[in-house]
Amino acid sequence: MAEDAAASAPLCVEVVFSAQAGQTQEWTLHLPPQACLQDALRAVGLEASACEAGIWGRRAERAQRLRDGDRVELYRPLLVDPKVARRERFARQGARGAGLFSRQRPGGKAGY
Template structure:
């Protein structure tokens, strides 16, 4: 058995759920086990099923294949609200006025 955490945050609140999972559990499976839908009922459940995932800030390319190790913190990433390049361009345009 492995001790892990699953983390998700909105701008106004966050939740870190500690779990004990069997060896061989993938990052995606851990998110499903964490039950984040109940903690964030205002979000559609697809948010958690299809979200990008990472472990300690490093994005996972294939979260369905990454097997967890004891102590891992799986992070569920929210989709970007605005493209970072577009945000920089808008800021530069405002500053140059």
């Protein structure tokens, strides 16, 4: 009987979306037990979004069923490849201004 009660209990899920850097929107929803990712997005008005969606940081199909406590996320497309951005940042800062030795003690030996 406890299994039947758990199967009919509403799901509590969190939906998170960041339209732009520094702005995050979060919603806590109570959905029917057989709800899918698309149902959660529809409940907050984001079902038409072309962004990739996922659960707990892993991409997921919009038809995937949700479990209690899931965190549904919408992912913006990357503007710059992170590897390229790191290389460009390093080139701007130079070898002395970045990485492990950027905060070297005054008068200290190189590498310490």
